Amino acid sequence: MTSTVAPVKAALVALFTTALPQVQVIYGPIETKTTTGPNVLTVGDVAGATEMDSLTYGTAAERYTVACSISCGINGPDAQQTVTELAMGFYVAAELAVREHPTGDLGVAGVLGAQPTGEFELVETAEPTGRYALVQFSVYVQAQRT
Amino acid sequence: MPIDLGDSKTRSINLTNSSGVAVAADSTPTYAVTLPDGTAGIAPAVQTGVTGEYYVVYPTVQAGLHGELWTAVVAGVTVVIRRSFTVELTTPLFVDTEEAIAHLRAAGIIVSAADLEQLRTLCGVSCSAVEADLGRLVARQVVTETFDGGQSALILASTPLISVTTVVENGITLAAGDYTAVVSAGIIYRGGQQSPRPWLWGRQNVVATVVAGFLVPPRVLRKVALNGVQRMWQSSQQTHHPGLDDVGAEEAIFGAVGTLTPLELAAYNSFRAPGFA
Numbered sequence: 001m002t003s004t005v006a007p008v009k010a011a012l013v014a015l016f017t018t019a020l021p022q023v024q025v026i027y028g029p030i031e032t033k034t035t036t037g038p039n040v041l042t043v044g045d046v047a048g049a050t051e052m053d054s055l056t057y058g059t060a061a062e063r064y065t066v067a068c069s070i071s072c073g074i075n076g077p078d079a080q081q082t083v084t085e086l087a088m089g090f091y092v093a094a095e096l097a098v099r100e101h102p103t104g105d106l107g108v109a110g111v112l113g114a115q116p117t118g119e120f121e122l123v124e125t126a127e128p129t130g131r132y133a134l135v136q137f138s139v140y141v142q143a144q145r146t
Numbered sequence: 147m148p149i150d151l152g153d154s155k156t157r158s159i160n161l162t163n164s165s166g167v168a169v170a171a172d173s174t175p176t177y178a179v180t181l182p183d184g185t186a187g188i189a190p191a192v193q194t195g196v197t198g199e200y201y202v203v204y205p206t207v208q209a210g211l212h213g214e215l216w217t218a219v220v221a222g223v224t225v226v227i228r229r230s231f232t233v234e235l236t237t238p239l240f241v242d243t244e245e246a247i248a249h250l251r252a253a254g255i256i257v258s259a260a261d262l263e264q265l266r267t268l269c270g271v272s273c274s275a276v277e278a279d280l281g282r283l284v285a286r287q288v289v290t291e292t293f294d295g296g297q298s299a300l301i302l303a304s305t306p307l308i309s310v311t312t313v314v315e316n317g318i319t320l321a322a323g324d325y326t327a328v329v330s331a332g333i334i335y336r337g338g339q340q341s342p343r344p345w346l347w348g349r350q351n352v353v354a355t356v357v358a359g360f361l362v363p364p365r366v367l368r369k370v371a372l373n374g375v376q377r378m379w380q381s382s383q384q385t386h387h388p389g390l391d392d393v394g395a396e397e398a399i400f401g402a403v404g405t406l407t408p409l410e411l412a413a414y415n416s417f418r419a420p421g422f423a
Contacts, residue, residue, distance in 0.1 A: 030390045035255060038385050071387040125388045134389030 004062055004110045004143040005046050011106040012043045012066060012098075012139060019097035023070070023090055030071075039086070041070045041094065050145070062110075062143040065117065070094065070135045079131040084124055087133035091120060098139055112142045147263040148270065149233050151209045158201035159216050159227055168198030171225075175218035177202050182210025182233075206233045239273045240285045240363040241371045242266070249372040250379060265379060272374035276367055281419035282306065284367055286359040293354070296347035298335060304358040305332035305419060311355040316346055332358075366413040370406070 009027060017025045023039045026032065030042055048064020072087040095116045098106075105111040120137040149155050157177075163169045174194065179187035190202040200218070216227040243265045247256050256265055277284050282305055289304040295315065310327045313320045313334065326335045326342075334354055337343040345352050360367075406414065 030387055035252070035380075036385050036387070040385075040387060040390070042390060069390055071390050073385055073387060123389055127386075127388060129386050132386075132388055134387075 001058070001060065001145045002110075003145060004108055004141065005048075005064060005066075007108045008106055008111060008114065008141055008143070009043050009046070009066060011108050012068070015097050015101065015106065016041055016043070016068075016094055019093055020090055038074060039070075039072045039090065041068060041090065043068055048141075060145045062141070062145055064141055064143075066139045066141065068094070068137055068139065070137075071132065073130050073132045075130045080124060080126060080133075083131045084122065084133040087135045088122065091135040091137060095137065106141075108143075110143045110146060112144060114139055114141045116140070147260070148267050149206060149231060150236050151206055151233050152236065153233075154203050154205045155231070156201055156203050157214060157229075157231070158195070158199060159218070161198040161200070161218060161220055161225065163220075168196070169220055170197055171200070171218040171220050172222065173219060175200050175216055178215045178217075179204060180213040180215075181208050182212060183208065187212070209233050209235045234270070237287050238285050239266075239269050240360075241269055241273060241368050241375065243269060245368070246372060246375045246379070250376055264382075265375070268375050268378045268382075269371075271378065272371045275374060276371045280367075280414075280417050281421065282417060283359040284363050286357065286361060288355065289358050290353060290355045292350050293345070293352045294349050295345040295351045298342070298344045300334040300345070300352060300354060302332040302334070302354070302356065302358070304356065306330075306358065306360065307332045308357040308359065308361060310334060311357060313355075314353040316348060316351050364413075364417065366410055367417060369410065370414050373406075 013025050013027045016023070020041065023041050024033070024037045026036075026040055026042045028042065028044060030036060030040060043066060045067045046064050047067075048062060051061045051063075053059045053061065070087050070090045072083045072090070074083040074086070098114060098116050101107075101114070104113055104115075106114045108114075117138045117140045120135055123134040123136075125132040125134070159175070161169055161171055174192050177189045177192050179189055181187045187204075187207070190204055192200050192202055194200055200216075211230060211232050213228070213230050216225075216229075218225045218227075243256075243262055246265055246269055247253055250256070256262060273285065283289070286308065288311065291300075291302060291304060293300045307327065307329050309329070310325070313325050315336075323338050324336070326337065326339050327333070328335070335342055336345045
C-alpha cells in the first residue's frame with residue numbers, strides 16, 4: 001500500500017509549471033534551490049489523516065491538505081501594488097489550473113478528488129531590498145490507498 | 147565577463163537619438179585605448195555593424211586596467227564615451243567551474259555562457275581571496291621578486307617555494323651553484339652550500355624569478371574556495387523571498403556554508419603564512 005502524497009506533490013509541481021511559465025515552481029522549501037528568481041511557487045508541507053477501511057489495514061482513505069505558497073519580489077519604492085497584483089494573478093491562475101484539471105484527480109492513481117480549499121492569505125512585505133507579496137493557499141486531496 | 151590576456155575582445159558602442167532610436171554617426175567614430183602602463187595602445191580600425199553600432203576587435207597585449215575613449219559626431223553634436231575594462235592574467239585557478247558546479251549541485255542548471263562566465267569570475271575571486279587571507283600562493287605560478295643586496299638571505303614573500311628559475315645580481319645572472327635555495331622556508335642564500343657569502347650590496351639589485359605555490363593544492367584550501375564560490379553564487383542568484391525564508395536567504399546561506407567545522411578551520415589555518423593572522 002503506497003501513499004498518494006508524494007505523487008500528488010509531483011503532479012502539482014508539473015501542473016503549476018505548465019500553467020505558470022513565468023513562475024519558478026519548487027518542490028519543497030525554497031532553500032532547496034541553488035538559484036531562485038523573482039517569482040516562485042513552492043509546493044510544500046502536507047497535513048492530513050489516514051483512516052483504515054478495516055482492521056486488516058488492507059486499504060485506507062487519505063485526506064490531506066497540500067500547502068502552496070506564491071512569492072513575488074520586485075525592486076523599487078513604489079512597486080508594492082505591482083508585485084501584489086502579480087502575485088494574486090499567479091494565485092488565481094494556479095487555483096484555476098487545479099479546478100480545471102480534466103480528470104479532477106491530478107492524474108494520480110488513487111486520488112478521488114483534488115480541489116483548492118478556496119482559502120488564501122496575502123502577506124505584503126516592504127524591505128530595503130524591495131517589495132514582496134506572498135500568497136498562501138492549499139489544495140485538499142481525497143484519496144484511497146490500495 | 148572576464149577578459150583574459152591574449153583574447154581579442156570586441157568593444158562596441160550603440161548610438162541613439164534622444165528618443166532612443168538608433169542613429170548613424172555623421173562619420174566613422176574614432177577609438178583610442180590607454181594601456182595599464184599609461185601608454186597609448188594600438189587602436190584597431192573601427193568597424194560598422196547595424197545602424198548606430200560601431201565596434202573594434204581589440205587584441206589584448208597587457209594585463210591590467212585599460213581605458214578607452216570613443217569619439218563620435220551625431221547630427222553635428224560631438225559624443226564622447228569613456229569606459230574601462232580589465233584584462234586578467236591567465237594564471238590557472240585552483241578551483242574551476244566544473245568543480246564549482248558539482249559543489250553547488252547545479253549540473254543542468256548553470257549552463258548558459260553568461261552564467262558559466264559569471265561562475266568563473268567567482269572562482270577567480272574566491273581563489274584570490276584564499277591566497278590573500280593565507281598570505282600564500284596556492285596555484286602554481288611564476289613570480290619575480292626584487293630585493294636589496296647586502297644581506298645574507300633573501301626571504302621570499304611568495305611561498306611555498308617550488309623551485310628557483312633564475313637569480314640576477316647586479317645585472318648578472320648567477321649560475322645555479324652560486325646560490326642555495328631552502329625550499330621549505332622560502333629563502334635563497336648567496337653562495338654554495340659550503341661557501342656562504344652575503345649578497346652584493348645595493349638597492350633593489352637582486353632579482354629572483356621563482357616558481358611558487360602548491361604542485362597539488364591542498365584539499366581543504368580547495369574546499370574553502372568552493373565554499374566561497376557557493377556563498378557568492380547563491381547570494382547573487384537567490385532572490386530574497388522574506389515570506390518563504392525562515393531566516394532569510396543570505397543568513398541561511400551563511401549558516402549553512404560560511405562556518406567551517408573546527409577540523410576544517412584548523413587545517414585551513416595551518417597553511418597560514420607567518421605574520422598573517
